[in-house]
């Protein structure tokens with residue numbers, strides 16, 4: 001699941017940063033770039049920090065072959081094709 005759509009940052013990346021010691025939104029911004037564009041993800045990202053609603057939760061591993069970061073940047077993804085053709 002994406003936390004930051006602007007920068008294609010996933011929940012797992014945020015959880016990883018927290019596991020490595022990120023404890024503030026500024027830490028997440030510095031390490032991942034989360035909430036560095038529109039800022040809409042700042043509140044959600046903060047919930048993964050210590051004391052937050054999602055703190056300590058671990059997302060189940062993705063199945064083999066699923067690479068979210070690749071899919072987000074794949075210009076040939078079907079939804080992207082539909083949007084381009086409608087433009």
Ligand code: FES
Nearest residue numbers: 004006037038041
């Ligand atoms: S959704 Fe994260 S900066 Fe826009």
